[in-house]
Amino acid sequence: MRNSALVAWALLAATAVPAQAQVTPHASVEATTDERRRGISWSDGEGALAASARLDLSSGFDIGVRALTTRGDPRHGGADAVFEPTLGYSQLLGGFRLDAFATGHVFTNGDGPLDYYEGGASANYTLGPAQAGVEARYAPSQDAIGGSNLYLALRGRVGVPLTPFSFTASAGRSSGAVDDFGRAARLRPDGTYYDWSFGVQHATGPLVLTVEYTGTDIDDTRALSPFAARNNAGDRIAARAALSF
Template identity: 30%
Template structure:
């Protein structure tokens, strides 16, 4: 018999426990609600840039929400390539915040995300506060947000070029930088079908260069990312397809090579457009 790839096998096991959580959800709502999700995706893109070397990623998260609106949670994904994540080759995000309804269908969400890279890339850890507004208008859901990470070593330009990173030569060790990200999301449910159309656009503005582990939140200093796609929902499963791209050109990113390429071989770019396929479950 053929064995399933490890990420697929792990995802299937998560699907098998989802019904148990669904049964618990039928009980009277407690003061603290637990929700979560798991996803298998063909490529993990963070703000348009591949974090998994254009390969499959297994992701999952869990959130505890108090009835008054406070929440805390964690989310994780495997990583590969793109500089030297090292250690567990894993991203672990811890988050906490507060969400409350305003007028009508409008809600305000204020919080902080702590991005962590356990076991090898601690200098790449950084904190990023955010504010976002979300609302609905008929079948349309809209979200607009701003995230600002104040000056931290993880966001500084430690390497002038990708070649410096490969040789292990720090150009500006200990440098600190900040980062601003503004984004908007929209989703429209198609009446009478299990389908929803979705779109995203975001703009990053931060340090131009590579951080302490040869990665960066905004490697070219300022750039746009966007995506368009479609989701199909069946029970607690969602099958998604999306096209993701950025305005980072090959010439603009040349100084980042070879870090900014699949397999770190200097060819191609991990910010090129790509079609992503995903399968997710929620409880």
């Protein structure tokens, strides 16, 4: 599956790059006390490092990759890291920004089938210092995640005028079909669940500091699967520092 996912992404990326496209590069490095996604940890509740690179094309497409240390998380078969190639497309329409994307998740040094892919779309509306948006992500049925996965979310951000601070909030719901209960617990411990977050950010030039609370309605008192480690899906406060180039 890993090879087929990477080949498919490469073909999509090649198709998206016109011969005379103008390219704008971006890169960033990050450090976090706990990599939280949809309210659950991707780094076994430990600190993690990440780096990303992206090329924005004048056609509206972008191609990029993100690498993250997963610290041997049982959720991902003890993998050391995950690489996430992404092909995206964005368009501005009035006050809206519309995005569509396809992402692969390729894990290193883990046990069993772990790699999977997903696609999604989002719409965000900006008015002054405030932004609100909706997002949908869907992973078709795959052995590595024990079925399919659908994630729907609402997000908001409000900047404090004349200050470097902004406040963020989100709420999401994960659902999907289950073919293998154990592996489905990688992305959906305890089945269908809700997650939420509240955060504060401080941005100074290329440096963004974030403190965020995340929570879920998952019963985190029991390990339901080897891929759903205990105490990694409950309430947590995590800090993150990101530096962009």
